[in-house]
Amino acid sequence: MTRHAALRPTKPRIPSPKATLAAYGGRPVVDQRRLARWPAPSLDHISALIEAARSGRYHRVNHPIVSRLEDALGQWSGGLQVRAVGSGTAAIHIALDYVRERGPKILTPALNWPGALGPIHFAGLEPVFADVSLEDGCIDENDALARLEPEIGVLLLPHLFGNISEVPRLRQTARTLDIAIVDDCAQAIGAVRPQPGAARIDSDAFTLSGNGAKHLGAGELGFLCGTEPGLIEHVDRVSLSSSARDGGRIFSPMSYGLNYRPNVLSSAVALSRVPTLEEQLESRAENAAVLRIGLSGLPGLRILHRFMEARNSFLNFALLLEAGELGLPAVPATRDFIVDLLLQEGVPVWIWLRRPAWAYLPFWPDEAEQPPLPNTEKLLAALFDIVEIAPPNGVDVMRAYVAAFEKVWTALPELAPEIRKVAEGAGSLATGRG
Ligand SMILES: *Cc1c(COP(=O)(O)O)cnc(C)c1O
Numbered sequence: 001m002t003r004h005a006a007l008r009p010t011k012p013r014i015p016s017p018k019a020t021l022a023a024y025g026g027r028p029v030v031d032q033r034r035l036a037r038w039p040a041p042s043l044d045h046i047s048a049l050i051e052a053a054r055s056g057r058y059h060r061v062n063h064p065i066v067s068r069l070e071d072a073l074g075q076w077s078g079g080l081q082v083r084a085v086g087s088g089t090a091a092i093h094i095a096l097d098y099v100r101e102r103g104p105k106i107l108t109p110a111l112n113w114p115g116a117l118g119p120i121h122f123a124g125l126e127p128v129f130a131d132v133s134l135e136d137g138c139i140d141e142n143d144a145l146a147r148l149e150p151e152i153g154v155l156l157l158p159h160l161f162g163n164i165s166e167v168p169r170l171r172q173t174a175r176t177l178d179i180a181i182v183d184d185c186a187q188a189i190g191a192v193r194p195q196p197g198a199a200r201i202d203s204d205a206f207t208l209s210g211n212g213a214k215h216l217g218a219g220e221l222g223f224l225c226g227t228e229p230g231l232i233e234h235v236d237r238v239s240l241s242s243s244a245r246d247g248g249r250i251f252s253p254m255s256y257g258l259n260y261r262p263n264v265l266s267s268a269v270a271l272s273r274v275p276t277l278e279e280q281l282e283s284r285a286e287n288a289a290v291l292r293i294g295l296s297g298l299p300g301l302r303i304l305h306r307f308m309e310a311r312n313s314f315l316n317f318a319l320l321l322e323a324g325e326l327g328l329p330a331v332p333a334t335r336d337f338i339v340d341l342l343l344q345e346g347v348p349v350w351i352w353l354r355r356p357a358w359a360y361l362p363f364w365p366d367e368a369e370q371p372p373l374p375n376t377e378k379l380l381a382a383l384f385d386i387v388e389i390a391p392p393n394g395v396d397v398m399r400a401y402v403a404a405f406e407k408v409w410t411a412l413p414e415l416a417p418e419i420r421k422v423a424e425g426a427g428s429l430a431t432g433r434g
Pocket of ligand 1 (some may be wrong): 208222
């Protein structure tokens with residue numbers, strides 16, 4: 001101690017890790033001005049929209065813009081036939097309607113984009129829910145195999161977060177039992193393509209979404225892709241009632257009148273994105289790799305992606321909080337607390353689902369009585385995703401996300417008593433929350 005110490009103004013104390021957090025008055029790590037939110041605007045869209053506006057026609061299925069988009073995606077997919085429809089949900093409905101005669105029940109995982117389950121009801125099918133895998137959040141192959149029963153005629157397999165749900169044994173078994181396979185690729189556009197040097201996934205129908213949050217980021221649009229002529233004919237039969245693909249304006253007596261027509265303006269934007277789709281997927285993969293490397297050193301985080309899968313489309317970067325590893329209660333409130341700290345640091349994280357997908361829809365009230373599936377239950381309590389991993393965000397933005405995680409993780413020991421208190425308080429209320 002020097003004699004002068006007492007004369008100096010009080011030495012600024014090093015703030016505790018907690019006090020540096022944005023949630024406690026510190027400065028957020030991620031500068032929001034550097035962050036682009038998907039779907040990122042582009043001048044290319046304006047030229048695409050001008051072309052649509054010049055045509056003066058916005059809704060015909062045989063609009064040249066729609067036909068070009070179908071061809072471009074068909075080529076991108078490596079040879080599938082493609083039909084544009086009104087939305088990804090519409091595409092699922094048409095696919096399920098096409099295969100519904102195979103059996104009264106459909107097997108699908110309990111975790112999904114809730115809207116994707118509506119078509120099960122519209123197609124008059126009864127769902128059987130399987131558990132999900134803790135590797136990728138998609139269907140758990142062994143659990144699904146164990147749940148197969150003679151009444152199941154269809155498998156609906158969503159590929160979540162960009163992950164590819166290969167499940168080869170499940171697909172082979174479905175083939176031997178004459179069960180139809182529908183792949184919902186809304187979150188994983190790469191699933192429609194063959195893997196470099198390998199075959200395409202064995203499926204009867206691939207569905208895609210062109211909605212704003214997905215890879216084609218185009219508004220309201222969906223696609224059915226397949227090789228079977230019957231499926232493609234079915235799209236036209238089900239979805240058109242006052243126009244034919246050859247340009248005729250007819251009222252087809254066989255139409256179901258669903259009018260799931262593609263939006264020409266959205267199609268124009270989607271078409272303008274196809275040439276850079278490859279680049280977009282590469283950039284997403286590169287960003288995901290930076291996050292994987294940066295976050296792999298933090299305890300209590302499990303990454304829900306398989307990285308050796310070349311087709312992985314990395315829509316969002318999905319994470320599971322292993323609260324127990326951090327000495328914290330493994331309840332949703334712990335995850336919520338940490339997610340809030342990250343949000344305040346400026347990381348675009350969100351909690352996707354809090355309940356099994358069926359619980360968001362009014363069709364299956366009895367499912368609520370059933371015991372949740374163990375992996376699904378674990379994911380619902382602990383899942384969150386980083387949502388902005390698309391270009392133009394690049395490696396520097398990903399590094400900022402990682403720095404924010406590190407900052408929050410450094411403060412966790414200090415925050416543990418507070419988190420436990422919140423988690424225990426929430427625990428006593430949890431049963432009352434819907
Ligand atoms: C977005 C999404 C859909 C539905 O797509 P829309 O075009 O919004 O109808 C279906 N399934 C999954 C898994 C999705 O993420």
